[in-house]
Amino acid sequence: MLKLLVIILAFISHEHEAIAQYGPPYSSVVIPVTKHTDVAKPVYSVEIMTSFVNMQFKTENFLIDIDAPFIWHDCIVYWDMYPGKCPDDKFCHYPISCEDQTCTWVRTDYSYRNPLCSPETNRSNLPGYGVDCTCPLNVVNPVTGTCGGPALLSENIFNVHKSNGRNVFNWTYISYPIGACAPSSSYASFPANVTGVMAFSTSLYALPEHFYQPLKKSLSLCLPSTSSSRGVMFFGTGPYYLLPHSNVDxxxxxxxxxxxxxxxxxxxxxxxxxxxxxxxxxxxxxxxxxxxxxxxxxxxxxxxxxxxxxxxxxxxxxxxxxxxxxxxxxxxxxxxxxxxxxxxxxxxxxxxxxxxxxxxxxxxxxxxxxxxxxxxxxxxxxxxxxxxxxxxxxxxxxxxxxxxxxxxxxxxxxxxxxxxxxxxxxxxxxxxxxxxx
Incomplete structure (x- = not known):
């Protein structure tokens, strides 16, 4: 029995070593951060890849908001998104119906509401495939505190680069969060080329909720002090390194x-x-x-x-x-x-x-x-x-x-x-x- 126990323990130890040896070579995802000073007050954005067109990723800049209940940005919703349907200068997403339980959940769960916002009402402008109404949501402009929208709830696909805390790998990590497509008036006061809000809060509809194993739910942020150079955001576990101290976590x-x-x-x-x-x-x-x-x-x-x-x-x-x-x-x-x-x-x-x-x-x-x-x-x-x-x-x-x-x-x-x-x-x-x- 003792010999058998030793063999079993050795096998388990070997299995753990094998898992550690062949585990993913990345421990986090990494996103560049930009400071913007071309608006009334400095704000910061992240650059995220949102679609793959003509063999390359299109990127969009989102304001960093660690308080926002959900993601919203400049996009349009289409149910029949066959190739060529989406305009080249737009990001297109599938809508979520007002009849979908997700619509009810998001409307019920997101907690802060601006008293200036009008009540949300369904609109029947996307017929076909059982989708007879969209799911409008009010959005609050974090820069001005004013009500914008209505935005339309939609499915999203975001890509970010994998990292080991020292290097950025050319492979991407894909997440599929729920978001909303907002009209341009919602972000009129934003910095140039910033067309959305990325929620990094504790909400179920914020981006951190849509990163899965092996990524730990831990958001690391390093804001730059100038607009001429990029800061960095990580999601996952360390280690993390900055030059010139390449060996200091x-x-x-x-x-x-x-x-x-x-x-x-x-x-x-x-x-x-x-x-x-x-x-x-x-x-x-x-x-x-x-x-x-x-x-x-x-x-x-x-x-x-x-x-x-x-x-x-x-x-x-x-x-x-x-x-x-x-x-x-x-x-x-x-x-x-x-x-x-x-x-x-x-x-x-x-x-x-x-x-x-x-x-x-x-x-x-x-x-x-x-x-x-x-x-x-x-x-x-x-x-x-x-x-x-x-x-x-x-x-x-x-x-x-x-x-x-x-x-x-x-x-x-x-x-x-x-x-x-x-x-x-x-x-x-x-x-x-x-x-x-």
Whole structure:
């Protein structure tokens, strides 16, 4: 019996080694990220392959929204999509009927509704094959907060490149999420060449829900600080590498804090216990919730928290001459006589966001100071008002050149603080295509 047990254990061990040896050579998918500054406020997009035409992929740029309930973009719906039916300059998708259970599910499940939106009604404009009505949905423009549409629920096909965290492979991973085709008026305020919203929230109709094994449900984001170079987004497991440190896994830089759920929201939330500036704690009520946003440009604080931060920050930067505030900021200073520049912004104290478990998200000067003119810089926090909820919203300026991970499976949020102090940046991923081993 002992010999038999040894043989069985050896066989199992051999099988595990074989699976590991012949497992997929990719651990994630990778998507390039672009910063756009040609609109009222900076926003970020991902470039995703949406159709295969004339032996090559057509791509579309989508705004990154980690709060959106579903995907919507510039496309049209056709039931009889035989070759040549779809115009060359359009993306075409099969519609989902109002009689389909999916239509009911999406309408029921997506939670935030703009009071300016009209009630959704079915339209009978796609007869044939049992489809006698479309499934209209209201969409909310994340840039303006206004109601758009109606958009028509449809089937989608998206392609993204596979990766091992270091290389981008020439093979693609295909996902089939439900989305909606929206009229051009819905994205009229978007940056040039951005024609849709990609939902990366916890919704059942967001893109992360449509990535399957071997990909882990974990979204990693590295926003670029300039519009001239690309950042990077991963979905899956690490490791992840940025040049020039080709052997340093970005995951080794991370600290973690729990992700919190909030009713009627598909977004991501954390708990900030206090804000510390040069050993002084700014008091934050214990029930304060912090939202993470890829749409808000700057970190917004409720007035009581904002006043505490500004009061403390102004004391530790008294050597700077105050300047007239530049909207949307409330505290600015002159830099015309400042000789105190460093490789990573001005020499001002770091701002620590203290999280659960005494973990600290350190906000260095590159993420806390915004140079608004040649001679004026501002503290990159915004007064949200006395009754703003959530009380803290962390915006994209604080994310730039930080590596962050939304681990959906384990409900944790990982953060690196500024990569500039590690002598790299979010623009240093190698997007050169290589062959899949």
């Amino acid at each position: 970005l995951m080794s830089y991370l600290s973690y804090t729990p992700l919190l759920k909030q009713p009627d929201s598909f977004g991501y939330f954390i708990h900030v216990k206090s804000i510390v500036i040069k050993t002084r704690y700014i008091k934050i009520p214990s029930n304060t919730i912090t939202k993470l946003s890829t749409i808000d440009s700057y970190t917004t604080l409720r007035t009581d928290i904002y006043n505490g931060v500004v009061q403390r920050f102004s004391k530790v930067t008294r050597r700077f001459k105050p300047a007239e505030p530049v909207a949307p900021f409330g505290y600015c200073f002159s830099t015309s006589n400042n000789n105190d520049r460093r490789h990573v912004g001005f020499k001002v104290p770091d701002i620590d966001f203290v999280l659960i478990g005494r973990k600290k998200w350190t906000v260095s000067t590159s993420n806390s100071i915004k140079q608004v003119t040649k001679d004026v810089a501002c503290l990159a926090f915004v007064d949200g008002g006395e009754t703003s909820e959530p009380a803290i919203v962390i915006g994209t300026f604080m994310f730039e050149d930080n590596f962050v991970v939304f681990d959906i499976e384990n409900s944790t949020f990982g953060f690196s603080s500024s990569l500039l102090h590690k002598h790299t940046s979010c623009s240093n991923f190698n997007f050169t295509l290589t062959h899949l081993p």
